[in-house]
Amino acid sequence: MSVGVVKEQSITFESGIRLDSGRILAPITLVYETYGSLDKQRSNAILVEHAWTGDAHLAGKRDDADNKPGWWDAIVGPGRLLDTDRYFVICSNVIGSCYGSTGPTSINPKTGKRYNLSFPVITVRDMVRAQKLLIDTLGIDKLLTVMGGSMGGMQALEWATQYPDNIASAIVLASTPRPSPQAISLNAVARWAIFNDPTWRKGEYKHNPKDGLALARGIGHITFLSDESMNAKFGRRFSAKDGQFDFFGQFEVERYLNYNGYNFVDRFDANSFLYLAKSLDLYDVAWGYESMSEAFSQVKAPIQFYAFTSDWLYPAYQTEEMADCLKKLGKPAEYHLITSAYGHDAFLLEHETFAPLVRGFLKDIQAAD
Amino acid sequence: MSVGVVKEQSITFESGIRLDSGRILAPITLVYETYGSLDKQRSNAILVEHAWTGDAHLAGKRDDADNKPGWWDAIVGPGRLLDTDRYFVICSNVIGSCYGSTGPTSINPKTGKRYNLSFPVITVRDMVRAQKLLIDTLGIDKLLTVMGGSMGGMQALEWATQYPDNIASAIVLASTPRPSPQAISLNAVARWAIFNDPTWRKGEYKHNPKDGLALARGIGHITFLSDESMNAKFGRRFSAKDGQFDFFGQFEVERYLNYNGYNFVDRFDANSFLYLAKSLDLYDVAWGYESMSEAFSQVKAPIQFYAFTSDWLYPAYQTEEMADCLKKLGKPAEYHLITSAYGHDAFLLEHETFAPLVRGFLKDIQAAD
Numbered sequence: 234m235s236v237g238v239v240k241e242q243s244i245t246f247e248s249g250i251r252l253d254s255g256r257i258l259a260p261i262t263l264v265y266e267t268y269g270s271l272d273k274q275r276s277n278a279i280l281v282e283h284a285w286t287g288d289a290h291l292a293g294k295r296d297d298a299d300n301k302p303g304w305w306d307a308i309v310g311p312g313r314l315l316d317t318d319r320y321f322v323i324c325s326n327v328i329g330s331c332y333g334s335t336g337p338t339s340i341n342p343k344t345g346k347r348y349n350l351s352f353p354v355i356t357v358r359d360m361v362r363a364q365k366l367l368i369d370t371l372g373i374d375k376l377l378t379v380m381g382g383s384m385g386g387m388q389a390l391e392w393a394t395q396y397p398d399n400i401a402s403a404i405v406l407a408s409t410p411r412p413s414p415q416a417i418s419l420n421a422v423a424r425w426a427i428f429n430d431p432t433w434r435k436g437e438y439k440h441n442p443k444d445g446l447a448l449a450r451g452i453g454h455i456t457f458l459s460d461e462s463m464n465a466k467f468g469r470r471f472s473a474k475d476g477q478f479d480f481f482g483q484f485e486v487e488r489y490l491n492y493n494g495y496n497f498v499d500r501f502d503a504n505s506f507l508y509l510a511k512s513l514d515l516y517d518v519a520w521g522y523e524s525m526s527e528a529f530s531q532v533k534a535p536i537q538f539y540a541f542t543s544d545w546l547y548p549a550y551q552t553e554e555m556a557d558c559l560k561k562l563g564k565p566a567e568y569h570l571i572t573s574a575y576g577h578d579a580f581l582l583e584h585e586t587f588a589p590l591v592r593g594f595l596k597d598i599q600a601a602d
Numbered sequence: 603m604s605v606g607v608v609k610e611q612s613i614t615f616e617s618g619i620r621l622d623s624g625r626i627l628a629p630i631t632l633v634y635e636t637y638g639s640l641d642k643q644r645s646n647a648i649l650v651e652h653a654w655t656g657d658a659h660l661a662g663k664r665d666d667a668d669n670k671p672g673w674w675d676a677i678v679g680p681g682r683l684l685d686t687d688r689y690f691v692i693c694s695n696v697i698g699s700c701y702g703s704t705g706p707t708s709i710n711p712k713t714g715k716r717y718n719l720s721f722p723v724i725t726v727r728d729m730v731r732a733q734k735l736l737i738d739t740l741g742i743d744k745l746l747t748v749m750g751g752s753m754g755g756m757q758a759l760e761w762a763t764q765y766p767d768n769i770a771s772a773i774v775l776a777s778t779p780r781p782s783p784q785a786i787s788l789n790a791v792a793r794w795a796i797f798n799d800p801t802w803r804k805g806e807y808k809h810n811p812k813d814g815l816a817l818a819r820g821i822g823h824i825t826f827l828s829d830e831s832m833n834a835k836f837g838r839r840f841s842a843k844d845g846q847f848d849f850f851g852q853f854e855v856e857r858y859l860n861y862n863g864y865n866f867v868d869r870f871d872a873n874s875f876l877y878l879a880k881s882l883d884l885y886d887v888a889w890g891y892e893s894m895s896e897a898f899s900q901v902k903a904p905i906q907f908y909a910f911t912s913d914w915l916y917p918a919y920q921t922e923e924m925a926d927c928l929k930k931l932g933k934p935a936e937y938h939l940i941t942s943a944y945g946h947d948a949f950l951l952e953h954e955t956f957a958p959l960v961r962g963f964l965k966d967i968q969a970a971d
Contacts, residue, residue: 254847354847414832414855418824421856422791422817429813431800444798448791452821455787460917463783469886477884478623478723480876484883486783487790507849514853515846517838545914548829 234311235302236268239293243333244370250362253520256353260342263367264333265289265325268309269317271373278321278373280364281305282381282388285453285509286501288332291324292317307584314588320377325367327360327388329509331502334363337436338502349436349504357384357516361391368399375401378595382406382580383547384509389536390518390555397533402598404591406539407580409547410525410555411517416546419456420510423449427503436504446503447494454490459543459576518555525558535565537594539587541579542572567594603680604671605637608662612702613739619731622889625722629711632736633702634658634694637678638686640742647690647742649733650674651750651757654822654878655870657701660693661686676953683957689746694736696729696757698878700871703732706805707871718873719805726753726885730760737768744770747964751775751949752916753878758905759887759924766902771967773960775908776949778916779894779924780886785915788825789879792818796872805873815872816863823859828912828945887924894927904934906963908956910948911941936963 242265249259266289271278281291283304292309294302303324308314315322326334329352337352344351368376379389379400386408393403409416427433430445458466467486475482483491522528538556540549549570556568571586573579611634618628635658640647650660652673661678663671677683684691695703698721706721713720737745748758748769755777762772778785796802799814827835836855844851852860891897907925909918918939925937940955942948 256847350849354849411838413829414836414838414853415824415827415829417838417853418832418855418859421853421859422821422824425817425820425860426795426798429795429798429817448794448798451794452791455784455791458784460782460784463787467783469780469783469786478625480719480723480880482723484783484786484790486787490787490790491794511849 234313235306236293236310236317238296239266239268239290239303241266241289241333244367246363246366250359250366252353252359253356254353258328258335258353258355258359261328261335261363261366262333262339263325263328263335263363265323265367266291268292268322269320271321271371275373276375276377277319278323278368278371278376279315280368280376280379280392281309281315281322281324282379282385283324283327284381284383284385285513286497286506287385288330289324289326291322305581308588314584314591323368323371325364327509328363329355329360329505329512331505336502337504337508352504352508354515355508355512356520357387357512358391358395358520360512361388361395364388365396365399375399377598378402378404380404380406381408383408383577384513387513387516387518393534393536394518394528394531397531400534402534402594403536404539404594405536405552405555406587407541407544407547407577409516409551410519412514412547413551416456417514419452419546420514423452424507424510426452427507433503438503441498441503443495443498446498446501446506447491449506450497451490451494454493456546457576457578459545459574461543461574462576462578465574525555526562529555529559529562529564532559532564535567535594535598537567537569537591539569539571539580541575541577541583542570543574544577544579546577603682604675605662605679605686607665608635608637608659608672610635610658610702613736615732615735619728619735621722621728622725623722627697627704627722627724627728630697630704630732630735631702631708632694632697632704632732634692634736635660637661637691638689640690640740644742645744645746646688647692647737647740647745648684649737649745649748649761650678650684650691650693651748651754652693652696653750653752653754654882655866655875656754657699658693658695660691674950677957683953683960692737692740694733696878697732698724698729698874698881700874705871706873706877721873721877723884724877724881725889726756726881727760727764727889729881730757730764733757734765734768744768746967747771747773749773749775750777752777752946753882756882756885756887762903762905763887763897763900766900769903771903771963772905773908773963774905774921774924775956776910776913776916776946778885778920779888781883781916782920785825786883788821788915789883792821793876793879795821796876802872807872810867810872812864812867815867815870815875816860818875819866820859820863823862825915826945826947828914828943830912830943831945831947834943894924895931898924898928898931898933901928901933904936904963904967906936906938906960908938908940908949910944910946910952911939912943913946913948915946
């Protein structure tokens with residue numbers, strides 16, 4: 234069942250946080266949504282982390298007329314995987330984003346103008362630092378679980394290593410301890426596409442630099458899909474509207490990238506895209522440690538990992554490496570490799586496959602509590 | 603040994619060819635180089651086909667002071683794999699290119715101006731049609747072999763299917779019977795990068811649209827390398843010149859793509875890049891046939907195939923599919939999968955690995971002759 238109409242909430246922390254870069258970001262506003270009720274023991278809270286271009290609107294609808302549910306509505310609601318009759322589910326928009334939390338589109342209180350490129354470079358750890366303030370404010374000492382895919386999985390890893398006493402478990406999907414140089418390269422050319430757009434004006438635009446941002450997103454879509462899923466969805470079909478010998482004629486897959494690229498311009502800010510791409514590339518779970526092993530020696534909570542066979546952006550071997558590392562340290566870690574053709578996007582699409590496993594994991598966590 | 607100083611040659615076919623699109627391209631000039639001497643029986647000619655941004659300058663140097671040898675110099679010369687003491691080696695620049703053969707930078711005789719986008723869309727089969735005129739003019743009825751990697755391999759496949767009586771063998775490296783939608787997508791975003799460059803002006807530029815073309819080439823480089831080779835070459839090292847928290851700071855791999863992208867602008871024309879990208883995407887060995895099997899039923903010459911484990915642009919399974927198809931038809935085909943971390947570029951770098959196999963293959967072909 235759907236959680237129904239949900240209202241966005243907002244909270245501001247005047248003193249902000251000190252970032253990994255050493256800079257202070259203040260104030261910090263976080264936009265978030267919650268679903269279900271916190272129990273008396275404050276022990277049933279689940280934090281769901283969104284990915285790169287996601288937002289706090291995890292589930293439900295904005296109003297009665299809204300027919301586009303939240304981004305992971307399929308798993309959140311009464312009777313659903315994250316059962317809001319039992320759990321208090323929280324999703325907050327990350328700093329750096331453009332969906333209400335403080336980011337490059339926010340007004341810099343020192344200048345009265347948008348931050349744009351004066352916004353500091355932030356890390357995934359910084360995003361979680363800000364979230365920690367929210368969780369504290371909600372009066373939650375220990376989250377039952379932190380769950381997320383892709384950049385959301387990185388955030389869950391940060392909770393596990395930076396706030397080991399404040400989570401009872403973590404669920405990490407389609408993520409990586411550190412993106413490979415190939416993944417970095419694909420973000421690098423996406424950034425480059427925006428830098429090349431003359432309307433970007435080093436971040437000082439009035440209107441989103443559409444051609445550059447659309448192309449950047451088009452590049453992103455290639456990495457979210459897989460060779461297999463593209464074959465199944467488009468094959469080598471040529472657009473029925475175009476002649477094969479037209480210079481500007483397009484393959485269907487090309488048209489798809491174009492269409493989705495330009496659609497994205499209406500919903501996401503180019504500077505936010507750039508800052509978050511940077512956060513992704515800089516991400517390293519071992520940041521500040523000698524090694525992944527040293528970072529993982531902090532972990533106290535059991536972690537459940539999911540990787541997807543056709544995910545070539547954050548390939549399965551990278552997730553397996555994390556699970557192996559934890560096991561060697563004697564920490565409880567579960568690794569599930571899910572066969573899927575959907576590529577990186579699989580974490581959003583294969584919920585029926587992983588739901589029983591997540592359910593079992595949460596049951597065990599609660600039983601152990 | 604090097605073949606030494608080589609002079610480029612040129613030939614013009616006034617009546618041109620009829621293209622796959624139905625259009626006539628005339629006149630056609632082809633620029634080519636030859637190394638070694640044609641024997642009396644005219645039976646020792648080897649045609650080497652270049653890839654996307656290659657040229658006719660396969661081996662040797664332009665003059666005594668030239669210290670940058672031809673692109674596949676390592677395998678062509680006295681005593682080398684394609685031994686110019688024994689073979690007459692030919693390499694011709696494809697139509698559509700910008701290295702002397704007729705392409706979008708050529709003058710359209712009807713207007714007295716550069717073709718630019720009035721140049722017709724061409725196919726790999728069209729490139730080979732033009733080459734066939736050259737081979738006929740050189741008085742060669744049957745090539746001992748046609749050898750090429752990537753787009754060069756596609757050309758070898760076209761010789762094998764379209765001119766089965768005119769080759770005694772073919773050697774196809776790192777190629778594909780038809781690029782996958784993923785490969786098409788990566789070319790599509792490269793094209794898009796050029797289209798986005800306001801200095802491209804729908805092909806009517808005076809100077810190469812540098813930012814767009816550099817980005818397009820940067821995207822290309824990602825596909826030429828592999829996750830493994832990028833890890834070995836760059837890892838996640840950050841440029842020593844930049845701070846990790848600089849907004850414009852770059853990873854080394856990012857700097858590499860940038861550097862090579864901008865270098866490319868000095869040596870290759872944007873419109874040629876676009877036309878050849880299109881030819882690659884449109885390539886299908888079964889073009890005009892019901893199936894690959896029907897196309898391959900034309901083949902008479904033995905074909906030796908090479909694929910490379912880390913080539914994700916034209917993955918090994920695609921080459922294996924071709925070898926299997928030929929074998930099912932009872933045609934002689936050899937398939938070699940070479941373990942290499944170099945990605946698609948491996949065909950240019952792993953020559954020491956495949957040289958003994960090519961040598962044996964050529965020996966058998968000559969013995970059978």
